[in-house]
Amino acid sequence: MATRKKVFYILLILSPLAFIFLSLFVGRYPLSISSIVNILICKITANPCNLPDQYNSIVWEIRMPRAILGALVGGALAISGASFQGLFRNPLVSSGLLGVSSGAGFGAALAILLFSSTSYTYVFAFFFGGLAVLASYLIGRTYNTTPAIMLVLGGVIVSSVFSALISFAKYVADPYNQLPTIVYWLMGSLATARYHDIVIGGIPMAAGISGLIAIRWRINVLSMGDKEARSLGIDTVVNKGIVIACATLATAGAVCVSGIIGWVGLVMPHIGRMLVGNDNKVLIPASLSLGACFLIFVDNLGRLITGSEIPLGILTALVGGPFFVYLLKKTKGGGW
Amino acid sequence: MKKVLALRALILVLLLIVSIIVAGCSGGYQSAFRPPVGAKKAETITVRDCAGRIVEVPVKVERIGCLYAFCGHVVAMLGKGENIVAVVEGLKRDKLLTEMLPNIKEAAVPSTGGAVNLEELINADPDVVFIRGETARSEGEMEKLAKSGIPYLIVDYKNIKEQQYAIDLIGQVTGAREKAQRYNKYYRRCIERVQKDLEAVPANKRVRVYHSVNEATRTDARDTLPADWMQVAGANNVSVNQDLKLIEDKYFAGLEQIILWDPAVILVNEAGVADYILNSRQWFSLSAVKNRKVYQMPNGISRWGHPGSLETPMAILWTAKTLYPDLFSGLNMVSETKFFYKEFYNYDLPEEVVLQILSGKGMRVSKESAR
Known part of the structure; x- marks a missing residue:
């Protein structure tokens, strides 16, 4: 049994790495497999390569950071989705559906408006992301007969209010300096990923992710309900707060580097549940790994299908939308 | 029950009053209704x-x-x-x-x-x-x-x-057709002037240029003004006729595409982007970056050569001179710029403002500091 568990965890860590490795072979520039392998070997053995600089630059400066960032963003979105689902005992929620993504996007836009620079964007993104969850939660509590649906409805309201606020921020922004910056931030794509982005966006994402992994067993307890959790000696308010803060931090980091990407946070935890079951102790890391793999996969798909890359959001929505309908049908709008 | 009815009536009356006031204000002193079409048409x-x-x-x-x-x-x-x-x-x-x-x-x-x-x-x-x-x-x-x-x-x-x-x-x-024709005459003259000297450069010897519009990876597609004027200025625009990513009404190229094109020169119309490209590790392998051939385009009333810019003739002159300095050694951009703004905007520019325009810092900023 113990060895099976070990194999499982090794698989969880290895599969995103395998996806990152494979995505080094996908792109517009025609690079032969052998030259890519050569470049990798050169770098590892620290030998100078006698291949053109372009090759090195494409593999190490363009494809590699893009894949790493994709893995981080996908993982962050999926793990926060899984945590929100466990926390609210609601299979229909995720960072996107609770309004965290739009809230964070608005926070980033507001920071650019107020300070005309991008230095405060993360703080604002985090703050407004948190505000959005809180608002969705409070709206969801107003009517208690169908809490699962009400929470989703609350999220819909909150995220459309924040989307409207984003449009408003764009409207009042200075078209020469602020507007392009805001659009650039919100549009964010993995296409121009640099190591610099990985460092800056990676800090909040990594912090949120590790926080969630560290307290994942408490999500199990919290998901049993407030009374049960309290009877086990868990401070529900503090623990809920920590989970929400970590999930919001991870989402805000993801939104800041790659814009709003929907559906990953909803769909990946469910696929995880199909594979490993309902136990959050296993499900949380599984979602992280699946989300990372999925986003790299979708990003590569977008690069392969047409010459001019298809934006990530389109592909994730095409997969996620129908899946959400299936979930609604399966859960009949209740909890589980 | 009665109370509710009274409340409703009150609300209705209030709404009515508010809407009358709002309507009265927004009408303003100018009539919102024009005379029927045709009545006002004198000539x-x-x-x-x-x-x-x-x-x-x-x-x-x-x-x-x-x-x-x-x-x-x-x-x-x-x-x-x-x-x-x-x-x-x-x-x-x-x-x-x-x-x-x-x-x-x-x-x-x-x-x-x-x-x-x-x-x-x-x-x-x-x-x-x-x-x-x-x-x-x-x-x-x-x-x-x-x-x-x-x-x-x-x-x-x-x-x-x-x-x-x-x-x-x-x-x-x-x-003001006379002035418009004068402008277009100058526009055509600029083109003729450049084209005459460029005859010496065969099509396959034209410099391969990547044009960055506002953002590093935003560029020109076919059937756009920049595609046309760059061709006139002797540039072989690498992104025209290529698969580009269309977001809203802007075209973007991928980094790998740009490396694949490997342009000899990069023209940039936004201050700061040239520095970004020259110092970025992702752009580092391009010949244009290695040979330091990344140029900031001038910025006057608008960014020269931008799709929505009126200063296209100036962009053509500047680009031709930048790409083929030997061919256009007789072209003095400082005096040409001075002439242009004097002739068409009645603006007497001091030398330092002209230099700022040409360096891409623009009149927008310099106008204030010049005072």
């Missing part, structure tokens, strides 16, 4: 706009609506800027233009994001309105404008010839 001329529509406009145009920033720049260049009564938000934020024409600050803004606010437009009471091609592609917008009774002209262009026609059209309508 008219007919013109053909950029979409090929034949439009009847009054001979004497004293109130102009510019719902496209480019038209505002043209009208100002033609010396009719005082007549502008309605603009788009972008023109109001144009420091240089509002300094030349303070009336723009007071002008109405009857359009946001391409949608026309008809009441606001009628309230501004323009004799003619210029709208952009994108607005005209929406049937609803066209119908709305037709209902207003205000003659509207579509201004749109995809190449040099069409841009020249757009300038000529605005000249015809505003009664």
Whole structure:
């Protein structure tokens, strides 16, 4: 049994790495497999390569950071989705559906408006992301007969209010300096990923992710309900707060580097549940790994299908939308 | 029950009062209703706009609506800027233009994001309105404008010839055709001048150029003004005729595509982007970056060579000289720039401002510091 568990965890860590490795072979520039392998070997053995600089630059400066960032963003979105689902005992929620993504996007836009620079964007993104969850939660509590649906409805309201606020921020922004910056931030794509982005966006994402992994067993307890959790000696308010803060931090980091990407946070935890079951102790890391793999996969798909890359959001929505309908049908709008 | 009824009645009465007050205020002193179409028309001329529509406009145009920033720049260049009564938000934020024409600050803004606010437009009471091609592609917008009774002209262009026609059209309508023709004559002269010397360079020897528009990876697609003027200026524009990513109405290239094209020269129209490209590890392997051939384009009233810029002839001269310095050693950009703004905008520029324009820092900034 113990060895099976070990194999499982090794698989969880290895599969995103395998996806990152494979995505080094996908792109517009025609690079032969052998030259890519050569470049990798050169770098590892620290030998100078006698291949053109372009090759090195494409593999190490363009494809590699893009894949790493994709893995981080996908993982962050999926793990926060899984945590929100466990926390609210609601299979229909995720960072996107609770309004965290739009809230964070608005926070980033507001920071650019107020300070005309991008230095405060993360703080604002985090703050407004948190505000959005809180608002969705409070709206969801107003009517208690169908809490699962009400929470989703609350999220819909909150995220459309924040989307409207984003449009408003764009409207009042200075078209020469602020507007392009805001659009650039919100549009964010993995296409121009640099190591610099990985460092800056990676800090909040990594912090949120590790926080969630560290307290994942408490999500199990919290998901049993407030009374049960309290009877086990868990401070529900503090623990809920920590989970929400970590999930919001991870989402805000993801939104800041790659814009709003929907559906990953909803769909990946469910696929995880199909594979490993309902136990959050296993499900949380599984979602992280699946989300990372999925986003790299979708990003590569977008690069392969047409010459001019298809934006990530389109592909994730095409997969996620129908899946959400299936979930609604399966859960009949209740909890589980 | 009675209480509820009374409350409802009260609310209704209040609503009625508020709506009457609001209606009274928004009407303003100018009547929201124009006389029936045809009644006011004393003398008219007919013109053909950029979409090929034949439009009847009054001979004497004293109130102009510019719902496209480019038209505002043209009208100002033609010396009719005082007549502008309605603009788009972008023109109001144009420091240089509002300094030349303070009336723009007071002008109405009857359009946001391409949608026309008809009441606001009628309230501004323009004799003619210029709208952009994108607005005209929406049937609803066209119908709305037709209902207003205000003659509207579509201004749109995809190449040099069409841009020249757009300038000529605005000249015809505003009664400044002579100046418009003078501008277009200069425009054509610039092209002829450059083309004559470029005959010496065969097509396969033309410099391969990547043109970065505002953002590092935003660039030109085929059938656009930049594609045309760059070709005229002797550049072999690498992104034209390629698969580009279209986001809203902007075209973007992928980093791998740019590396694949490996342009010899990169022209950048936004301050700061050139430094970004020169210092980025992702762009580092490009020949243009290695040979330090990344140039910041000049920025005057608008960014030279931008799709919506009126300073296209200047962009052509500057680009030709930048790409082929030996061929155009006789071309003095400083005196040419000075002449251009004096001749067409009646602006006497001191030497240091000219140098700032040419270095891409722009008149927008320098105008304030020059004082």
